[in-house]
Amino acid sequence: MDIEKMLQFAERAVDEIVFTNRGRHMDDLEKAVLRGTLRRKTYKEIAKELECSDSHLREVGSELWKIISEELGDKISKSNLRSELEKLQVSICSSDCVQQIDSVIYSGEPRDNSGVSPKSNCQRHDLSQMPELGAFYDRASELDTLKTWILQEQCRIIALMGISGIGKTQLARQLVEQIQSEFESVIWRSLEHAPPFAQLEADFIQVFCSPQPEDASAEKKKELPLIQYLQKHRCLIILDDIHNLCCPGELAGKYKPGYEPYKSFFRKIRTLPHQSCLILMGWEHPRDCLPLKKHSSGVGTMQLKGLDPLSTEALLRETELENREQWQMLNLYEGNPFWLKSVVFQIQELEIEPTNISSEHSLLLPENVKDNLQEQFDRLSPQEQQVLHLLAQAEEPVNLGxxxxxQTIEASNSINALHSLCDRSLIERKNKRYSVSPAIKQALHLHDSQKKGY
Ligand SMILES: Nc1ncnc2c1ncn2[C@@H]1O[C@H](COP(=O)(O)OP(=O)(O)OP(=O)(O)O)[C@@H](O)[C@H]1O
Ligand SMILES: [Mg+2]
Incomplete structure (x- = not known):
């Protein structure tokens, strides 16, 4: 058993016992005796570290073992303390977590969410749907922001949005690897196949209620509504590909018929008190899952942009592309790692020379990138398609006026379409002007030419 985890567990559990039986918390000497004993140190060794007399420590220790013995009903001494606490820890994890962890570990003092870490080994992670994605280049500032939102500001819901291939899943994976130890449960689910909410809820409850390995013979736990688990335990839930809950052919964020129960779940997560965090990722997020004000408390929204030039350079170095400096065209992919990797793969497969590709209008767009963009275009409403084409045809960024x-359509509808395209990251807004990236322009151009039969 991990000694640090054991020490954390022991200190909290024994403090709780002392509090319940003596109405006070452990003092520093008691904590030192407890920790030293669990590290299998003698009273003499502990006394030497603390520069005090070992006879006094013996008295402190024997009073502490007495209090624990009274509570546990077994005779506890310095020699069996560690094994008895290990048994207690296992029994807490394998009995009804919802009830026991609360009463044995947390009660006695108000729950403080700040810096809450999983206080026991009772971790129920399910990362079976978290994909492996290979090398990861710096997203330090995004990771810092997300960690601040989750660990310091206790955000309850976070939307990590962005165009396909920009690196949302990869970033979230890094994040999970860095912070999973702070949670009792971390569960990752892809909504690629848009499960109805009841199915997703049942799936989660099964994870929370399934017996732990050391508890194989135990009966199934009593089931509670999902929100109650998230209130009682500190959980991190990641829902990827969230756009599959939304209707294609409509402005961004409209729920598909039958998917409204998600709306009520998101509202509960956002408004009810709890210590868990839900991360939503995708091309568009369902309407009303976030408040209108982007930076209200408990909520974070990040629209992911491309890799910065240094990380793009690192990614290209990994591909071992020859004559890298002559491939200025690669700057037009705006740091989208999926586009860059696909284009470089095509260049290398066909041994294309930089001189073969002369003008900006011949931007390479491999079929997988085209298909991927087409899938996103197919989700647009007719107004959005109209506005996107108009912006794509413009040589320079366009202002609202x-x-x-x-426009032939009404102003209000045009503005809604513009807003929706921004939410989908298909257009960019800078200095009150709107523009379309070269790769998207090229995809629209190729699509239109194909329709005309060129
Ligand atoms: N920071 C990064 N460093 C290196 N490679 C990256 C990075 N981010 C993403 N990639 C690579 O880019 C590709 C796309 O990344 P990812 O799947 O995370 O994008 P996404 O935004 O989740 O796309 P989609 O919306 O289609 O799911 C993957 O091959 C991934 O390995
Ligand atoms: Mg993804």
Whole structure:
């Protein structure tokens, strides 16, 4: 058993016992005796570290063992303390976690969410759907922001949005690897096949209620509504590909018919008190799962951009592309790692030379990138398609006034379409002007030419 985890568990459990039986918390000497004993140190060794007399420590220890014995009903001494506490820990984890962890470990003092870490070994992670994605290049500032939101600001719901291939899943995977030890449960699910909410809820409850390995013979735990588990335990839930809950052919965020129960779940997560965190990822997030104000408390929204130039350079170095400096065209992919990897793969497969590709209009767009963009275009409403084409045809970024002048549809509908395209990261807004990235322009151009039969 991990000694640090054991020490943390022991200190909390024994403190709770002392509090319950003597109405006070453990003092520093008692903690030192407890920790030293669990590290199999003699009273003499502990006394030497603390620069005090070992006879006094013996008295402190024997009073402590007495209190624990009274509580546990077994005779506890310095020699059997560790094994007895290990048994207690295992029994807590394998009995009804919802009830026992609360009463044995947490009660006695108000729950403080700040810096809460899983206080026992009772961790129920299910990362079976978290994909392996290979090398990861720096996203230090994004990781810092996400960690601040989750660990310091106790955000209850976070939306990590962005165009396909930009690196949402990869970033979330890194995040999970760095912070999973702070949670009792971490569960990752892809909503690729858009399960109805009841199915997802049952799936989660099964994870929370399944017996632990050391508890194989135990009966199934009593089931509670999902939100109650998230209130009682500190859980991190990641729902990837969240756009599958939304209707294609509509402005971003409209729930598919039958998927409204998700709306009520997201509202509960956002508004009810709990210590868990839900991360939503995808191309568009369902409406109303976030408040109108982007940075209200308990909520974080991040729209992921491409890799910075240094990370892009590192990614390209890994591909071993020849004559890298002559491939200026690669700057037009705006640090989208999926686009970059696919284009470089095509260049290498066909041994294309930089001189073969001269003008910006011949931007390479391999079929997998085209298909991937087409899948996102197919989700657009007719108004969005119209606005996107208009912006793609413009040579320069366009301001709102210019856009509305050129529109045949009503101003309010054009603005809604523009808003929705921004949410989907298919257009960019900078200095009140809107533009479309070269790769997206090229995909639209190729699509239109194909339709015309070129
Ligand atoms: N920081 C990074 N460093 C290196 N490679 C990366 C990085 N981020 C993403 N990639 C690579 O780019 C590709 C796309 O990444 P990822 O699957 O995370 O994108 P996504 O935004 O989740 O896309 P989708 O919305 O389609 O699921 C993967 O091959 C991934 O390994
Ligand atoms: Mg993804």
């Amino acid at each position: 210019q856009l509305l002048q050129n």
